[in-house]
Each structure stands twice: as structure tokens, then as C-alpha cells.
Amino acid sequence: MDYESRKVKWHWLLLFILHSAAVVYLIFKGNPLLYSHLELRSSLTVSDSKSQTTIPTNPEVLDKLSEITFVPRYNLSRTAVDTIAVPRSKDYVEFEKHSLNLGVPDFLANHISYDRSGFYFVNTSQWAIAVSPGGEVRWKYAFKKSSAGSLLPALLDERLIYLVQSDGQIVCLDKANGSLRWALNLKQKVVAPPILWNDQILIPTKATTGVQLRMVKRLNGRVMEESPVIEVKQPNVDLTYADALKVMLVTVGTKVIALSPTTWSVQWTQTLTDPAVGPAVASGTQIFFATLGAKVIKIDGSKKGKLEWEADIQMPAVSAPVYLPVINRLAVMDTNGAISAVDAKTGKILWRVASENRNPANEVWGARISGKYIEDYQMDWLHKGWTFWSPCADSRVCIYTPNKGQVVDRLALSGRPLTLPLPLEKRWVFISRQKSGGYTISHLVEEMEAKRLRESQSSNKTVD
Amino acid sequence: MEIFRSNIWEIKKSGSLKTLGGILALFHIAQFYFWNSDGRLPIKLVQQGLPMCWSFMERCEWLHSVPIGLLTSVYYAYAVFAAMAAGVLLLTNWVVLGYILLVIGSFFGLTLYFQDLRLSSNEGYLIFLFSLCYLLIPSKHRLMRRLTISFFVAHGLSEAAADWLSGIWYMEHFQVPVKLAEWLAAMSVLVQMIGAAAMLFRDGRYFWTGWLALFFYTCLHLYMGDVLASCLAIGSLLYLAFDELELRKAEREYIYQSFIRPEPSFVWASLVLLLFWSAQVLPFVSIARDSGVRKVLSVLTLHPEAANEDCEQKTFAVFKSRIEEIEIVPQLSRQPAMFCNPYLRYLDLKGTCKTLKASHADFVTLSSVLNIRNFRDKTSYRAFEVQDFCSSKLTYRNAGEVQWTMNPEK
Numbered sequence A: 001m002d003y004e005s006r007k008v009k010w011h012w013l014l015l016f017i018l019h020s021a022a023v024v025y026l027i028f029k030g031n032p033l034l035y036s037h038l039e040l041r042s043s044l045t046v047s048d049s050k051s052q053t054t055i056p057t058n059p060e061v062l063d064k065l066s067e068i069t070f071v072p073r074y075n076l077s078r079t080a081v082d083t084i085a086v087p088r089s090k091d092y093v094e095f096e097k098h099s100l101n102l103g104v105p106d107f108l109a110n111h112i113s114y115d116r117s118g119f120y121f122v123n124t125s126q127w128a129i130a131v132s133p134g135g136e137v138r139w140k141y142a143f144k145k146s147s148a149g150s151l152l153p154a155l156l157d158e159r160l161i162y163l164v165q166s167d168g169q170i171v172c173l174d175k176a177n178g179s180l181r182w183a184l185n186l187k188q189k190v191v192a193p194p195i196l197w198n199d200q201i202l203i204p205t206k207a208t209t210g211v212q213l214r215m216v217k218r219l220n221g222r223v224m225e226e227s228p229v230i231e232v233k234q235p236n237v238d239l240t241y242a243d244a245l246k247v248m249l250v251t252v253g254t255k256v257i258a259l260s261p262t263t264w265s266v267q268w269t270q271t272l273t274d275p276a277v278g279p280a281v282a283s284g285t286q287i288f289f290a291t292l293g294a295k296v297i298k299i300d301g302s303k304k305g306k307l308e309w310e311a312d313i314q315m316p317a318v319s320a321p322v323y324l325p326v327i328n329r330l331a332v333m334d335t336n337g338a339i340s341a342v343d344a345k346t347g348k349i350l351w352r353v354a355s356e357n358r359n360p361a362n363e364v365w366g367a368r369i370s371g372k373y374i375e376d377y378q379m380d381w382l383h384k385g386w387t388f389w390s391p392c393a394d395s396r397v398c399i400y401t402p403n404k405g406q407v408v409d410r411l412a413l414s415g416r417p418l419t420l421p422l423p424l425e426k427r428w429v430f431i432s433r434q435k436s437g438g439y440t441i442s443h444l445v446e447e448m449e450a451k452r453l454r455e456s457q458s459s460n461k462t463v464d
Numbered sequence B: 001m002e003i004f005r006s007n008i009w010e011i012k013k014s015g016s017l018k019t020l021g022g023i024l025a026l027f028h029i030a031q032f033y034f035w036n037s038d039g040r041l042p043i044k045l046v047q048q049g050l051p052m053c054w055s056f057m058e059r060c061e062w063l064h065s066v067p068i069g070l071l072t073s074v075y076y077a078y079a080v081f082a083a084m085a086a087g088v089l090l091l092t093n094w095v096v097l098g099y100i101l102l103v104i105g106s107f108f109g110l111t112l113y114f115q116d117l118r119l120s121s122n123e124g125y126l127i128f129l130f131s132l133c134y135l136l137i138p139s140k141h142r143l144m145r146r147l148t149i150s151f152f153v154a155h156g157l158s159e160a161a162a163d164w165l166s167g168i169w170y171m172e173h174f175q176v177p178v179k180l181a182e183w184l185a186a187m188s189v190l191v192q193m194i195g196a197a198a199m200l201f202r203d204g205r206y207f208w209t210g211w212l213a214l215f216f217y218t219c220l221h222l223y224m225g226d227v228l229a230s231c232l233a234i235g236s237l238l239y240l241a242f243d244e245l246e247l248r249k250a251e252r253e254y255i256y257q258s259f260i261r262p263e264p265s266f267v268w269a270s271l272v273l274l275l276f277w278s279a280q281v282l283p284f285v286s287i288a289r290d291s292g293v294r295k296v297l298s299v300l301t302l303h304p305e306a307a308n309e310d311c312e313q314k315t316f317a318v319f320k321s322r323i324e325e326i327e328i329v330p331q332l333s334r335q336p337a338m339f340c341n342p343y344l345r346y347l348d349l350k351g352t353c354k355t356l357k358a359s360h361a362d363f364v365t366l367s368s369v370l371n372i373r374n375f376r377d378k379t380s381y382r383a384f385e386v387q388d389f390c391s392s393k394l395t396y397r398n399a400g401e402v403q404w405t406m407n408p409e410k
Helices: A010-030 A040-045 A371-376 A447-463 B002-013 B015-037 B041-048 B061-065 B068-091 B095-113 B122-136 B140-159 B168-173 B178-198 B204-224 B227-252 B267-280 B292-299 B342-359
Strands: A068-070 A092-099 A109-115 A118-123 A127-131 A137-142 A155-157 A160-164 A169-174 A180-185 A195-197 A200-207 A210-217 A238-242 A247-252 A255-259 A266-271 A276-283 A286-291 A295-300 A306-312 A322-324 A329-333 A338-343 A349-354 A365-368 A386-392 A396-400 A407-412 A422-424 A427-433 A439-446 B309-319 B322-326 B363-374 B379-386
Touching (some): A010 B178, A092 A407, A092 A447, A155 A195, A160 A200, A247 A276, A322 A365, A329 A386, A439 A447, B002 B095, B002 B140, B015 B122, B041 B068, B122 B140, B122 B227, B140 B227, B140 B267, B168 B178, B204 B227, B267 B292, B309 B342, B342 B363
Parallel strands (some): A137 B322
Antiparallel strands (some): A118 A127, A160 A169, A169 A180, A195 A200, A200 A210, A247 A255, A255 A266, A276 A286, A286 A295, A322 A329, A329 A338, A338 A349, A396 A407, A422 A427, B309 B322
């Protein structure tokens, strides 16, 4: 047993005091913010330099950037007009249809993107599925099951597909086989559908005081330092590019902001009387909106968004209007399923017809029909056969003349269309949903073309 | 045998040391209980087949060559001997028997503990170091008192860093505001480092103030759910209290003491303390990462207690016609400080490769990336970035050859 003096010696006491002082020093060195209202944890996260590095760090880069192949409403001006230059027939038959077996239980498509290579389904949170036009599942990609974000519409170019989740996860895949090119976590909440813009992906993210446009290089996933902030109260922005004005139009609620796409500075802003439905539709210097207040509005982009006219359409619109060039007509579907046509110059309501639309798709689009029908339906040759096309009744698509709203034809589908169709030469390809809940790809082919295809198929069989 | 005889004599002479033997045996039982509740962890790790070597061993596959049946026997024998030692030392005066049982129990425990680095923990470190010192090192009274105090001070020192002081541990275990959590973390460092140092003094005011502060601090942690570490700390504090009371009694009965045997030398105890403290200051000195000194001393260094690293792992399971981003479920129980260990993550991924290959015919491989942010030294780095993790050519050491790219160390 050791016996030690209980009396505290002065040098031990001094050492104890020095030790205590050193402990206090260590505490304040470790947490200099202890007395401040600032939090240590937040200051520590600043040094996270690897958080926005792509996976892999140096992705294999394609030799050149490929063309953008899918934009909602067919183009960035959002006019929703057919991309095929050749006029179409009015007579279509459902030449082929393919019921889809996507292989994911209870898959509910939230967005569908498409181009000539096929259809790209995304559900609410996890799955992206690539399907060929012939209905064959080519590949699938799944985000983490526990992920809290929801998937936004897939962005497509000729070779790549970009999947963006609302929690900031971005994945770039090879469109042909679904192999991973690069992945990135922006770690910012994505508040609206992104778009492909030149060599970048333009992603509207949540900022402290509005919406921040983050730009990511399409080829290698590098995050650009440039990230303009748009001061808006609501985050759900829609983007439209007005080519003639060289401005990017940002629509959010009742506010329209024109940004320069090079400097991202604000050119002008305009406030609408009611919140806009969908994006702005731009043609030349004219900009059109459909609103929740049952109006179609035109503003002049060359005059800093000066209001030109407002037209009442009886019921609130359900989507942005379609704009037909040459004839200068707008059409929009309302909550009653009626289509209203408006003269884009004067704002005069020309006609209103009930489409009795019972399909999930509710957008009107425009396409030209060939000359032989122009006279049949008393249309003007000058207007080059532009017509309105719209989902109507149950599992039908109707074609309307722009002057009177006369039904040119009703095309039958075996399911209810979900989106605007994929326009191909002499055919439209629709994604539709069966009453049983399954998805179908329907090819509406021009009657003559369908006849020719059948003949060539039967002759091939004979040769075989 | 003289070494055992003198150690037993020292224990026989002191009631508090006999009690400490019982407390240490209870610590072993607690260790066994926690291993068992993790699914017989030492056995499970051997069964997984990929050992994680201690830093002082280049290869350690041979450790896993012990037949599983024999290892299972050792595993249960560990608990049985520890329980018998606790019973004998706490309830009877058969010190020799208790001592022998504790030696055997500790030997079995160490055999299991050194099988795999994943079994290492601050609690295991305390149990085995205390047991070895108690059983083999003379001058036990002073050594055990100073070692206990050193543990508290070293623990406080390892927590005097930004990761712990950010209060994250308190926020994870208790619903408290951030600032309060920061202050609790600061107070915990203060109590452990100053309160423990105060117990070095024989003056009752210093000793009991320090003791009480540590006791209440430990009880608070026990309440918050830090069960094993708090139980060990309470056990050690109880020993210190018994020891102090016994010492005071011995002082009062000074003239009745027997001095037939000389007081044991403190040289060995000093060496143990020197070694312990050399290991604790290791993180603060710059010694080459692969030097032998560092490898040996790092075994004796306490693991940082808080979530000192934050890691972000992304793993893609590649099948023939689909890719799924998956969450790798850690197959192995581990210390919080080891949570981001790249080697453990590597082992997890290799295990997942096996599982997926067995369950999915169309499975091709795993691609995985691990980013680690270290709050202690405020750095972040990509630990690995491997495209084909299931390649048979991939080992942890040659992982750089299996691109994408790989940086196993900073």
C-alpha cells in the first residue's frame, strides 16, 4: 500500500491550473464559435470540396456534342407545332400497337420523353425505363429506393439521356444501352423541369431568395460557376426561349421575366393579371399565355412585355396555347374540355368547340395537312393547311380547321393518349393507357402508307 | 511463477483490488453480451472470410484458419470463465482461483479480439488493457488509479476537436438545440480532462469533486444510451472510490500494517503509462503514415469518439439490362469511428458482390464511389472510385488498377 501526503503541493497545484487552462484553450481552439450564435457544424461543411465532383471524376467524354432531340411541346419556343415539314394526310389508321411490359410492379409513369430512338418513362421517384418504338424494353435505371426526390422529365439528345431528380441528383446515361456516363449530386433542390441549353443543362434550383439557375456541362457534368439567381416568390418556373428576341422567358405565377441567355441579366419583367398555365409561347416578338383566370394573353416582347390584348375563354385553361404560324391562330383547351381558337393578331375569340376530351393528354398541337384537303374543308391556300390537332372523346384524336373549328377527322386509338405524340414522317406515335392500366405504344400511320407497308410485309412473307 | 505469486499477493492484500478483479470480469461479460447481441460478432467475422488486419500485421488470413468449431468453443468459454471469475472474486475470498479464472478468461477474450481489427473499440481496449495490467503489472494500486484517470483525460483529449465539439453526438442521442449540444460537448471535455486530473490529488476536496463530476457525467451518458462505455466508466469510478476509501483506512491503521514483503516497484507501471500516453499523443505528431512506430502505437490509440468523418457512398448495381443505385447495408457491426473506413466499405462491397451474384443471374458487377469528409482536419477526399468492384482481380491494395480511378489514401 502506498502512502502519499494529502497536502497539495504548490507546484502540483500550478501544474493543475496550467492543465485546466490548456483544456479551456483546446475547447475554444476546437470550437471558436462556442460563444457566438453561429453553429460550428455549418462552418465545418463549407470545406466540402468533393461534394460536386462527378462520378467518375474524369468521365469518358464524347468527341462532340450531339443535337437535342426532345423538348416538351416540340421546341423551346413552346409553340407545339409539328416538327415534320412535309404536310400530312388526314386519314390515319392504327397500323401497329404494342402493349408494354415494363417489368416494374405498379409502375406509374409520371413523365414521358421521346424521340426517334423510343420512349423514356420516369415514375415518381425511382425508375427510368427506355422503350423502343416497337415496345421492347431496352434498359432501366433506378435511383436509390430511399431517395426523397421526385424524378423530372428526362432530357434527350442524340446519344445521351439526362435524368434529374428533385433532390439534385443528376445522371447521364448512354441512350443506346443505359450505361452510366457520369453522375453528379448538385445538393440543391430542383424546383422546376430542367432544359438542355446549348452545351449545358439548365437546372432551376431553390435559392434563399428565389430560384437559382445552375448550369452543368452536358459532356462531362462539370458544374459551371455562373449561376444567376432570379428573385421570385414561387419556385415553379417554366422556361421558354424567344429566338427572335434572344431572351429566355421565365414564367412563374403571374410574373414574366426576360433574361439575356448570355449574361443572364434581366431585360424586362411583366406582371400578368392571373397566374399563367404552363410556359409562355413565343413566336417572333409575340409572347402568349393561357391563364388560370380563363384568359389568353398576348404581350409584345420588343416593347418590354407591353400587354397587347387579353381574350376571355370562358373557363380556365389546362395547358399553354398552341400557336399556328402563317395563319396566326392560337388554340387552347379549357377545364371543360372545350377548345377555344383565338386570332393571335387581334385577340378575338374565333370559335369554341367541345372536344369532350376524356384522355389524360390535354394539349392541342398544330400540324399541316396536305393540299387536297384544303379545298374540301374551305381552308385558305395562303395558310398552307395548318390545322389544330387535339385529343378528344375517349381514345380519339380530332383534327380541326383553324377558321371554323370544323372537325376534319377523328382518329381512333386503342388507348387514352398521355402526351403529345412523337411526330414521324407519315405517322404519329402515341403513348396511351389502357382502361386496364397498362401502357401501349400506338403507331397511327397514314392510310396509304399503311397499305403500302402491309403489301410490302405480305410480299416479304411470300418471298420467305 | 514468481510473477503470478507476487501479483496474487498484491491482490490478496487489498480488498479494493479484489473487487477490481470482479469488476473487470463483469466488464468481460458486458463485452461478451455486446458481441453476442451483434450476432456473435467474432464468429460472424470469421465466417465472412475476409479478415481486416491490425495495423502491425501485414497479412492475417492465418488468424482465420482456426476451425470455426474450436473458435465457437473459445467464444463461449470466454463468457463462462469471465462469469466464474466475477463470482469468485466478488463473492468469495478465493483470490487465487479468481485470478486463474480471470487469466484464462482474458486469454480467450484476447484470442477473439485480435482475430479482426473490426472488433477493436475503445471499450474493448479499456477492458483488455486494464485486465492485462491488473493481472501482470506490479504496483497495481497506483497503476490502476493512474490508468483510469489517464483513460478519462485521453478520452477528453480525443474529444477536444471540432467533430465532437460541434455537438453532433448529443444531437443524435438527445433532442437538444445545436448551441446547447455544443456547450454540452465542451462541458464533457472539461469534466473529463479537469475532473479526472483532480482525482490525482489526495486532498479529499479535489478528489471527490472530480469523482462526483465524472460520476454524474457518466450517468448522463448512460441515460442517453451510451451503455457499454458508461458502465465501464462507472465500474472504474467505483473502483477508484473503493481504493481511495481503503487507502484512507490503511493510513488510519498504519501501525498495524505488515511490511514483510517490500512494496512492488513502479517501474513497469511507469512504462505502461508512458506507452499509453505516447500512443495518445500520436495523432498530434507528424510521423510517417507507414512507419513501424506509428503502426504499433496506433493499436494503443483511442478511436475518436464522435462522428469525426462523414461519408457519402454511391453504389450502382449493374445488371445485364439495367442499373440500380443501391444502398450497401453494412454487413459488419463496427465502431462509429470506423464507419467511413474505406477498407470496411471495400469488404462490404465484396460481400454484396457475392450476395448479388448468388441471387441474380443477370448481375454483372458493382460500381462504387466513396467520398469522405473529415471534420477533425477539415478535409474531404475521394477514398475510392471503382467501376468493376466484383472483378476477381480487384484487391484493396491493387484497386487503383481497376479504373475508373482509385485513391485508397488521401
